[in-house]
Amino acid sequence: MQINLALAQITTKLGNVQANLEKHLDYIKQAEAQKADLIVFPELSLTGYILQDLVSSVSHQPTDNDPVFKPLLEASQNLDIVVGFVDEDARHRFYIASAYLSAGRVLHVHHKVYLPTYALFDEARFFARGDSIRAFDTRFGRMGMLICEDFWHASPPYLLWLDGADILLFSSASPGRGLSRHDKLESAWWVENVNQSYANLFTSYVVHSNRVGYEDGLNFWGAATVHDPRGERLVLGPYFEEALTMATLDLNQIRRTRARLPLMRDERADLVHKELTRILSK
Amino acid sequence: MNIDLSIHTDLARKILTGFIKSEITRFGFARAVIGLSGGIDSALSCALAAEALGPENVLAIRMPYKTSSPDSLVDAEKTATRFGVRMETIEITPMVEPMIQRDPQISNLRKGNLMARSRMIVLYDQSQAFKGLVVGTSNKTEILLGYTTLWGDMASALNPIGDLYKTQVWQLSRVMGVPQSVIDKPPSADLWQGQTDESDLGFTYAEADKLLFLLVDRRYSVEDCVAAGFKKEFVDQVVERIRRSQYKRMMPPIAKLSNRTVGIDFLYLRDWGT
Numbered sequence: 001m002q003i004n005l006a007l008a009q010i011t012t013k014l015g016n017v018q019a020n021l022e023k024h025l026d027y028i029k030q031a032e033a034q035k036a037d038l039i040v041f042p043e044l045s046l047t048g049y050i051l052q053d054l055v056s057s058v059s060h061q062p063t064d065n066d067p068v069f070k071p072l073l074e075a076s077q078n079l080d081i082v083v084g085f086v087d088e089d090a091r092h093r094f095y096i097a098s099a100y101l102s103a104g105r106v107l108h109v110h111h112k113v114y115l116p117t118y119a120l121f122d123e124a125r126f127f128a129r130g131d132s133i134r135a136f137d138t139r140f141g142r143m144g145m146l147i148c149e150d151f152w153h154a155s156p157p158y159l160l161w162l163d164g165a166d167i168l169l170f171s172s173a174s175p176g177r178g179l180s181r182h183d184k185l186e187s188a189w190w191v192e193n194v195n196q197s198y199a200n201l202f203t204s205y206v207v208h209s210n211r212v213g214y215e216d217g218l219n220f221w222g223a224a225t226v227h228d229p230r231g232e233r234l235v236l237g238p239y240f241e242e243a244l245t246m247a248t249l250d251l252n253q254i255r256r257t258r259a260r261l262p263l264m265r266d267e268r269a270d271l272v273h274k275e276l277t278r279i280l281s282k
Numbered sequence: 283m284n285i286d287l288s289i290h291t292d293l294a295r296k297i298l299t300g301f302i303k304s305e306i307t308r309f310g311f312a313r314a315v316i317g318l319s320g321g322i323d324s325a326l327s328c329a330l331a332a333e334a335l336g337p338e339n340v341l342a343i344r345m346p347y348k349t350s351s352p353d354s355l356v357d358a359e360k361t362a363t364r365f366g367v368r369m370e371t372i373e374i375t376p377m378v379e380p381m382i383q384r385d386p387q388i389s390n391l392r393k394g395n396l397m398a399r400s401r402m403i404v405l406y407d408q409s410q411a412f413k414g415l416v417v418g419t420s421n422k423t424e425i426l427l428g429y430t431t432l433w434g435d436m437a438s439a440l441n442p443i444g445d446l447y448k449t450q451v452w453q454l455s456r457v458m459g460v461p462q463s464v465i466d467k468p469p470s471a472d473l474w475q476g477q478t479d480e481s482d483l484g485f486t487y488a489e490a491d492k493l494l495f496l497l498v499d500r501r502y503s504v505e506d507c508v509a510a511g512f513k514k515e516f517v518d519q520v521v522e523r524i525r526r527s528q529y530k531r532m533m534p535p536i537a538k539l540s541n542r543t544v545g546i547d548f549l550y551l552r553d554w555g556t
Contacts, residue, residue: 052549214304
């Protein structure tokens, strides 16, 4: 089985959800025209990133009576869609969220678990932390979603792997930083390295969709990637430019790699559990 | 200790031209106005703006005072010609002179500030007439050292080179084709004859940039910098300059009274809604 994947690295209008929705629908049409099965948008793709006091005015619930999600859910009749948005729960807590939409339904919502609040980041000031990391079933197999800082920590991808995800969908609004004599920003270098490493370590597909554009002085570097279960990079989107990057994921590659390299089979989650229990009881 | 400040110039150029284009066009503008002094910082900003917006959309303005060096005017013209941008010359002498005449005791510092702020007035006026935004020309070294005039040369709508140390400004300028005479001459505010930045500051940009890089970018302590080979007095002097000039890098504090105060907890980016 194959997945025809579309990675939508877009720029957004800060706080203008309607304009961003229109861009989503346009990219979804383009992806459909290229026979995509799944399109993945970046972190906070419906809202923009440095929201600060805009947070409460851009939140939406992923339901079919929500004016923003209604057209997206309709569009998901033709292809599966991952979008980034601000989720508001019944107690009016706001989360950085990704929703997986398929056949008119919301299959899964992930709330960002790790909110960077240091250096240029201030997320925990404005958002609540997510408190679960779960894989979920799709028509292409079991997947897991993480958002930016979530995968700067090693444990969330590991947990998704143990929970059965063979395809990891990562989304980011990663501000470019760390210019040196190298041809890549330090932030881009770091993210590309860890994505490749996770694909290697978990013998899984690792998909990364990262936004482009500017917000005040910040740049976002794009360069969407897919790494296959061997750690090989299948595609690389352009740096800094909007693009729809297509990739074909051959799911049989998971079987071939794991037949050779049974890291999944040999993983000792029980040992991790035992040692974690000991460490946490100190 | 080897402190490497060199940058990947293609990457810097890509990010900075994209920044200029984004931060001007998202507000419905297409054009930029830049004060061209004949020095390297404004030459680099001009080169980046011309590449980002097209040279026809950049207005470079020379604003000499009667004591300005003729070389500055020539170098500014060479820069404008090199990058194909429009150039105008607006003398600030008639603006500045009446203020200077009022006080025979006026210091060089006050004169310099009058000139810098008069140039700001000209740029913002031309910005309205040309329907372009003022592109800043302050580099990271002078911003950190406070070697700037508040509401003068610090004033701009956007600044593409404010995160580049002087050393890096030189490196990128060479690649962008800034005229050789602009690159080669000693940096100067050109407020009086023979003035140079490095004699004003009492140290060289090469030394200061390496130290600032450790202190600011690498988060070295004073002790770490001394261990890395810098003289304690020099480190203390630079740290104190940074601290004393913090006010120049901020909007003035507003005294908080209400539950929501501009500048404190009314938090929106400039790019809000765009």
